[in-house]
Amino acid sequence: xxxxxxxxxxxxxxxxxxxxxxxxxxNSPAIPAANVxxxxxxxxxxxxxxxxxxxxxSGSNVLTVQLTNRLQGTTSTVGATSSxxxxxxxxxxxxxxxxxxxxxxxxxxxxxxxxxxxGSVRFDGVNSNxxxxxxxxxxxxxLMSNANxxxxxxxxxxxLTGVGYIGQNIDWSAVGLYTYVG
Numbered sequence: 226x227x228x229x230x231x232x233x234x235x236x237x238x239x240x241x242x243x244x245x246x247x248x249x250x251x252n253s254p255a256i257p258a259a260n261v262x263x264x265x266x267x268x269x270x271x272x273x274x275x276x277x278x279x280x281x282x283s284g285s286n287v288l289t290v291q292l293t294n295r296l297q298g299t300t301s302t303v304g305a306t307s308s309x310x311x312x313x314x315x316x317x318x319x320x321x322x323x324x325x326x327x328x329x330x331x332x333x334x335x336x337x338x339x340x341x342x343x344g345s346v347r348f349d350g351v352n353s354n355x356x357x358x359x360x361x362x363x364x365x366x367x368l369m370s371n372a373n374x375x376x377x378x379x380x381x382x383x384x385l386t387g388v389g390y391i392g393q394n395i396d397w398s399a400v401g402l403y404t405y406v407g
Contacts, residue, residue, distance in 0.1 A: 247281065247288055255281030255288035264288045268295040270313060272405045296323075296401035302389030310374075310399045311385040315348035319407015320356065325385050327374050327399040334393060338369040344376045346383050348407075353378040368393075 246254040247262065251271075255262060263286055271278070273293035280289045298311040315321055322345045329338040344359030359376045371390035374397075378384065387397035 247279075249279040249281040249288065251278050251280040252282035256286060258286040262286050262288055264290065267291045268297065269293055270296055272317070272403075294403050294405070296325075296385075296403065297399065298385070299396070299398045300387055301397065302387055302393075302395045304393065305389060305391045307375075307386050307388045308397070309384050310387050310397045311383075311401055313383045313401075313403075314381050315346070315353060315383065315405075317405065317407050318348055318350045319405055321346045321348065321383070321403045321405050323376070323383070323401055323403045325374075325376065325399050325401040327385070327387070327397065329369065329372060329374070329387065330396045331369055331372075332394050332396060334368065336366045336369045338363075338365040338372055340364070340374045342374065342376050342385070346378060348381065351381065353381050353383050 243260050244257065246256050248254050265287065267289045269291045271293050276293055278291050278293055280291055281287070296311050296313050300308040300310045302308050310327065325342045327340040327342070331337065341362040342359050345356035347354045347356055355378055365372065372395060373388040375386045375388060377386065385399055385401065387395065389395045
């Protein structure tokens with residue numbers, strides 16, 4: 226039997242050729258350290274038509290793949306108070322079509338609620354302006370019908386606010402997605 230092939234008199238196998246940097250579409254490249262590149266997921270409210278971007282701006286061997294155009298936040302209300310779940314200040318003049326998914330959990334009475342809100346906001350460089358009345362889908366359990374969720378503006382800031390009710394502690398969580406043109 227023949228042992229055809231390349232003879233190698235070195236101490237071990239020839240190491241593979243590996244990339245020394247990974248170009249990203251944001252900031253600087255990710256540079257592997259000792260042939261290791263850590264790839265993590267994340268989110269950002271930065272506008273990107275593709276909805277996803279890569280970022281190597283840590284300056285190390287970390288590459289972050291981010292979902293873009295996302296807004297997220299949490300808050301709690303105690304009693305009949307209101308609290309912003311998400312605050313977002315646009316950076317560019319134009320129109321922002323925004324969709325929010327909101328989950329609410331009443332830890333006092335162990336009740337739940339869910340909301341979807343779709344609205345549009347025009348930013349003129351100084352103030353945010355609602356474009357008509359937002360559309361809302363409401364799914365509330367029992368007395369959670371006393372709670373509410375509101376899309377509003379204050380100056381330049383776009384606000385998604387949770388509204389609680391008397392004697393109840395409510396935890397709120399929301400994720401939003403926007404589309405921008407300007």
